[in-house]
Amino acid sequence: DxxxxxxxxxxxxxxxxxxxxxxxxxxxxxxxxWYQQSLDQGLQxxxxxxxxxxxxxxxxxxxxxxxxxxxxxxxxxLSSLELGDSALYFCASSRTGGMPPxxxxxxxxxxxxxx
Amino acid sequence: xxxxxxxxxxxFIQEGEDVSMNCTSSSIFNTWLWYKQDxxxxxxxxxxxxxxxxxxxxxxxxxxxxxTRKDSFLNISASIPSDxxxxxxxxxxxxxxxxxxxxxxxxxxxxx
Numbered sequence: 001d002x003x004x005x006x007x008x009x010x011x012x013x014x015x016x017x018x019x020x021x022x023x024x025x026x027x028x029x030x031x032x033x034w035y036q037q038s039l040d041q042g043l044q045x046x047x048x049x050x051x052x053x054x055x056x057x058x059x060x061x062x063x064x065x066x067x068x069x070x071x072x073x074x075x076x077x078l079s080s081l082e083l084g085d086s087a088l089y090f091c092a093s094s095r096t097g098g099m100p101p102x103x104x105x106x107x108x109x110x111x112x113x114x115x
Numbered sequence: 116x117x118x119x120x121x122x123x124x125x126x127f128i129q130e131g132e133d134v135s136m137n138c139t140s141s142s143i144f145n146t147w148l149w150y151k152q153d154x155x156x157x158x159x160x161x162x163x164x165x166x167x168x169x170x171x172x173x174x175x176x177x178x179x180x181x182x183t184r185k186d187s188f189l190n191i192s193a194s195i196p197s198d199x200x201x202x203x204x205x206x207x208x209x210x211x212x213x214x215x216x217x218x219x220x221x222x223x224x225x226x227x
Contacts, residue, residue, distance in 0.1 A: 002157070035157075042217055042218075042219050042220065043158065043203055043217040043220070044217065045205075045215035045216070045217070056215070058215055090157045090158075092157060103160065104160055106156065106157020106158060106159070107157060108155075108156070108157070109157060
């Protein structure tokens with residue numbers, strides 16, 4: 001158990017819908033990172049937040065957005081969902097905000113299936 | 116999208132053998148990372164490399180940052196069954212919005 005929690009574990013929805021994935025970092029960690037892992041695209045870095053502010057941005061689509069709240073939990077919002085958005089979405093946390101992330105702890109992931 | 120070519124795609128080796136995998140790119144990266152992912156879990160960072168030519172070890176793992184800054188390799192010596200998993204390289208560019216890229220992964224199977 002890494003100490004990073006993600007909910008829900010599985011999510012099944014339809015094309016065109018919007019979903020929100022939630023991540024709680026390890027206690028004391030200020031950075032949250034979001035990753036997408038799919039068969040087509042492999043593992044991709046989406047976005048990083050550090051202490052509530054966006055710190056780095058990867059291949060995140062405009063239909064996707066994220067935020068980090070004052071209690072440091074983060075949400076990844078995916079809208080106008082397409083079949084190709086089906087993937088495993090990982091959240092990770094680390095104590096500092098640097099890139100590379102150094103010691104980074106991954107959550108168990110949310111498996112999103114878009115039908 | 117993906118900018119890192121990782122090879123081989125998969126490997127089947129006998130326990131005790133050494134393993135070598137590499138990652139190449141047409142772009143220059145400032146940092147190279149190597150991760151391992153076990154089934155059903157997120158990746159775990161194994162080694163981070165920060166400058167060209169750097170050779171870093173972590174137990175039985177050794178990784179090098181290529182002189183051209185366009186490649187990196189990972190060696191695993193005396194493999195054991197728990198080395199099974201998928202190994203990913205990742206490169207970081209300090210400039211531009213898309214600054215962390217992953218390789219396609221090498222699936223390692225160790226036969227006892």
